[in-house]
Amino acid sequence: MPSEKTLPGLDQAAWEELVTRFDGRMWAVARACGLGPADAADAVQGAWLRMVESLDGIRDPERIGAWLITTTRHEAVRLARRSRGERPAADALPEVLVPDPAASVVDAEFGRRLWLRLDGLAEPCRSLLRLYALNPDAKYAQISMRLGLPMGSIGPTRSRCMSRLRALIEEER
Amino acid sequence: MTDDDHLPTYLLAALRIAAGADPVPGRVSASARAAFALRLPGAVVASPAEVGPGVGARSEGRPAMHRFDADGLTLDVEVTVADGRLDVAGQVSPAPGPGTRIEVRTPGAGSSRVPSETGHFAVTGLPPGWVSVVCHRPGRAPVATRWLHVRD
Structure with missing residues (x-):
């Protein structure tokens, strides 16, 4: 029998520490992919199960956070495609997952800096992003009513506003 | 750049975390903590080799292969x-030797079956969500499928 290899020192307590550190971020990522609570719960659980099945292969404990966040995003995207009725050719699971470099922004401290930038944006960006960030389950119709924007323009406006916020943050990085 | 596609998602997540809007539900954390017990040290992890074309798990009664x-x-x-x-049904091949055991696992529970001489096995009535099948062979490393997500 092959010998037991896991990450050095990864016992139940160390695992629970990982959960405490990252499950809130993983949840936020799954929800930011547009999933409702049930699907988001499945995406987060899926990421932990991927970790369980990959334990022998994870060599870089420093990057576990980015790996978990990226894996959550992958599982969330797969679930979102499925609930749109698409049959994912992406039952294709990546054998080796390379963490997204951008995963490091999923952090409360970085989020606080983002809020400062967001509050400096012009309208409608400021209100739109604020509403969208604070109300994860808000529907376009509700946002449209609250802000007096045509429903069809919410999606494009939101992308434009996100790009603006992102440009501000990139200046800073 | 791939980075470009994901950054807005990650920025939105960061905003929500900082605002304390929509915190992770306790049951999600509880299943995350429990997942550690599902590891199978030394197991050989089997990736999906091929998927039956055009057959969706979504359609009631139609199996996903x-x-x-x-x-x-x-x-x-x-x-x-x-x-x-x-309902999970399947076949292990080549035909299993004596002492082979098939375990169909969900995060909450596992059900063991001795496969038939032809390698067939079945488990019914599992909760929807994540499923994995493990083949335990005497004197050899177990083979575990990667986790599959199935719900209607």
């Missing part, structure tokens, strides 16, 4: 959704 290959073993796994529960 998954084939997994690893360590000289092929596991065919078929998951059917009926009344919100999962």
Whole structure:
């Protein structure tokens, strides 16, 4: 029998520490992919199960956070495609997952800096992003009513506003 | 750049975390903590080799076929959704030797079956969500399929 290899020192307590550190971020990522609570719960659980099945292969404990966040995003995207009725050719699971470099922004401290930038944006960006960030389950119709924007323009406006916020943050990085 | 596609998602997540909007539900954390017990040290992990074309797990009663290959073993796994529960049927090949045991696992529970002489096995009435099939062979490393997500 092959010998037991896991990450050095990864016992139940160390695992629970990982959960405490990252499950809130993983949840936020799954929800930011547009999933409702049930699907988001499945995406987060899926990421932990991927970790369980990959334990022998994870060599870089420093990057576990980015790996978990990226894996959550992958599982969330797969679930979102499925609930749109698409049959994912992406039952294709990546054998080796390379963490997204951008995963490091999923952090409360970085989020606080983002809020400062967001509050400096012009309208409608400021209100739109604020509403969208604070109300994860808000529907376009509700946002449209609250802000007096045509429903069809919410999606494009939101992308434009996100790009603006992102440009501000990139200046800073 | 791939980075470009994901950054808005990650920025939105960061905003929500900082605002304390929509915190992670306790049951999600609880299943995350419990997942550690599901590891199978030394197991050979089998990736899906091929998926039956155009067959969706979404359609009631129509099975989704998954084939997994690893360590000289092929596991065919078929998951059917009926009344919100999962039925898992499959076959291990080549025909299993004595002492072989098939375990169908969900995060909450596992059910063990001795496969038939032809390698067939079935487990019914599982909760929807994540499923994995493990083939335990005497004196050899177990072969575990990667986790599959199935719900109606």
